[in-house]
Amino acid sequence: MTSPAPIAEPHDAAPGPDPAAVPALAIDGVSHAYGPRRALMDVSFNVQPASLTALLGLNGAGKSTLFSLVTRLFGIQSGRVAIFGHDISKSPGEALRLLGVVFQPRTLDLDLSLTQNLLYHAALHGISRREAAARSAELLGRIGLEERAGSKVRDLSGGQMRRLEIARALLHRPRLLLLDEPTVGLDVKARADIISHVRQLVTEQGIGVLWATHLFDEINAGDDLVVLHQGKVLAKGPMSRVIAEAGAQDVNTAFMRLTGAQVMPGGGA
């Protein structure tokens, strides 16, 4: 993957008078149930701009439900979600304008070309064709796929598709990026490329990132952690604090102590 160049232009949607004072994502007392089954219980945490927050949890912890709530695929049953201060229930348009998302299942149109997928996404955000074409070319160059711009997406590898999905999520220049286990099913090289790319977005473009994962080797010492287990937040804060509060030496052990889960030898739960 080629090194991403910083985006010089200002973001399309202004975050407000004092962006530093407003979290990129604020989740406050969110609960959700599927009928009698409670998937999330009083979940609260923030994601700050220019930071990466890892949402750690086993399968079934409630990560994807939380993503569905933040992206307004589900209605909020109780609690509040705000993106740069815009309540997702009251001002979904303003909130979603600032949000880029990569879902766990692939959501690209396999029969369309790379450029066509990007242009379609741009149109869904009301970006003019000319502007969208320029941004698409720039982003494809940044992820090293400019040569494949006219190819059908189905001809790409899994890692290339993920990079394209991340590029697509950035096309409307969001200030918050949600990634739901984006490296699942990828080889080591593709995973490393994507992790490195996302970290560059945080440091160079100031994007706030919420990264759902159950793979500990994707987390760095400077990241914030949210440990989600059976719909509840068990711990949150800077990684060092979460480890210390769990009385552990590393994140693997801390996660195991908090959740009672068995940690896989490869660093995943």
Place this chain on the structure above:
Amino acid sequence: MSSITTRDTPRGFSVQEYLTCLTGIVWREGLRFLHQRERFVSALVRPLVWLFIFAAGFRQVLGISIIPPYETYILYEVYIAPGLMAMIQLFNGMQSSLSMVYDREMGNMRTLLVSPLPRGFLLFCKLLAGTAVSLLQVYAFLLIAWLWDITPPPQGYLTVLPALVLSGLMLGSLGMLISSGIKQLENFAGVMNFVIFPMFFASSALYPLWRVQEGSPYLYYLCEANPFTHAVELIRFALYGQINWISLAVVAACTIVFMVGAILAYDPSRGLARRGPAGGEG
């Protein structure tokens, strides 16, 4: 618990942004249609089989008296042409809804639904895009029918356009409404049996309703209550530069009802929520 500072000062969206979104969705639907050539061919073959084979066979059996909008005796092929145009739209509406079920299962619907523009507008664009695709099919059919000596007045090709847009929206909305209740792609075959065929056969597409009334008054009332009958009649009259006001009212009302129902059914708390979270497992 974190406290949320909210700033709800919506910037809103410009007309240009709405138009860009609309054209983008129509463009994408058109591209998908062009990529699926077999879909285009099958969309044409179906009505042409009815026109070339069924109508030719029944020409001598079914006499058509002079009924509005026709001013003289007509061939059976001429009579069923509007019904076949509506049939194209009916199948296209169901095909679009099948495509929406497929998109939902494959995850592509999420791309649409996380757009910041109002969800109702996005779904309306999706319906309009499906209607635009059906118009391509209908006009391709009309071209072939013209070669088969089915020649409505030249201005009819223009005057039928608004009727086709309205009927396309109605049938597309119906398809979308039905698709919102389908949990799995495999269940879609049932829709074919329980929606498309009864709607098509219990209508004025293949035979005038006065003939149906002679055979069975109950079936006649059923046909009269069938929105597809009114779509057919709206198209039939419009093709001859006339307006069937009753059919127009029924089709317009049904379009509104089906469209509102479809949009509500795709509301996250009433539609997607039943189907599980975005990621599926996390």
